[in-house]
Amino acid sequence: MEKACSKIAKILRAGEERICDLEKKLSGITRKDEGMKDIVEENSKRIQESLNVLGVSAEAPAGEINDALISKIEADDNLLFEALKRPLLVTVDGCNSILEAARKIVNSQKSFFLKIDKAKELLEKNPPPKVIKVFGYNNIKELLNRENIFEVFSSLRFIEGNEWLNKIFLPEYKNLKPSDFEEREIKTLTINPKIVAAATEDEDFIKKKYHNISHLKELGVIFIIPVSLGVSGELIRNFSLLLHYFHEVSFYADIFRNLREENFSSGLVSLLQGQVIEEKLNPSERSQWLIIQRYLAKDDENDWRLFEPHINPEAIHWEKAENSLVKAGELLDGFSLELSFWGNLNWVGDYFKTDSSSLSGNDVLVSFNLVDTAMSLVKEKEMIKYLYHHQEALWNKIFSEYFGKDKMEEAIKENIIKGWFTI
DSSP states (O other), X not given: OHHHHHHHHHHHTOOHHHHHHHHHHHHHHHOOTTHHHHXXXXXXXXXXXXXXXXXXXXXXXXXXXXXXXXXXXHHHHHHHHHHTTOOOTTSHHHHHHHHHHHHHHHTOOOEEEEOHHHHHHHHHHSOOHHHHHHHTOSSHHHHHHHSOHHHHHHHIIIIIOHHHIIIIIGGGGGGOXXXXXXXXXXXXXXXXHHHHHHHHTSTTOOGGGOOSEEEETTTTEEEEOOOOOOOXXXXXXXXXXXXXXXXXXXXXXXHHHHSOGGGHHHHHHHHHHTOXXXXXXXXXXXXXXXXXXXXXXXXXXXXXXXXXXXXXXXXHHHHHHHHHHHXXXXXXXXXXXXXXXXXXXXXXXXXXXXXXXXXXXXXXXXXXOHHHHHHHHHTGGGTOOOOHHHXXXXXXXXHHHHHOHHHHHHHHHHHTTTTEEEO
């Protein structure tokens, strides 16, 4: 048992004593004595199965295994490109085609979003100066009368900047009520290239935070900016991200719908800002779990919350996206067998030697997670390796191993505002 705890602790960069203590608490609650051991054994099994498909020895060095995973991403990216009829991400038609394909695969239902008239009212109260300028109008009334409200609202994200959004616009959300929301389907759109071109001419446009796919949870919109990084693996990464957003937007809409009226606006703002607990919990004999609704490791890989027992809704959305990607292979062109490789690998990974011919080679953590691999490929020239999607998924795996996935989602939806819960 201690060996299993040691293995998991090493992968999560957490203290072995902490993981062993967690295992004791969880087994005491569920009477499941070998949960950690089962996770380690399943991890090894899935790694071996994956290496067999890749044609790589389990004794191969970390670099060879990582290269094989990247080659697999590139091959599947090409299959997806052909199945989607060669979409060009720099064109409106190309972007619209992958948006529509993602919608069909996910088959999303109506959800709980901000009413259109209320969205316009928010903009009228706080006219976005840069957006009005970029769209070529003199005032907010002209803009709203002539342009798509979903496109205008989406453009706030990449034109106005975080300071205006957080200090001027978001405070208006504190006056929102459940009656300001309605049931409707998720909206998708491709941003007009002319708007993108005009925005990039503005010297305040923040290129480093420029993402070509994003979403607005409260409005229920997913949008693409028609640009391309020009790197291999880009399509499968973008398509997976779209699938992820469909699941994420629906997930949060469920939480919006169930917020109590007296706490509706404060809860809404907390969710949209991705707030997480700031102070450590007092020690307890019970099992305490944090809910971390964003990837803290992107900003600080040593954030203390990453080493506390926690679950992450982002990892749930990505797992669902990977399952949807397999479904895409079935519906689009019958290559689900190839894409099924990535199913149930989101939490899988282990340490491998940098040099298999020498016992003195350094141990390197290799993630078998689709998103980590795709992002490593996209950022390959910058020599950036991604591991945090895998590690967060492993924390989710630990919880669901003992309590199940349904209980995990239920716990998140009920406690995400507070930021923690006990079992």
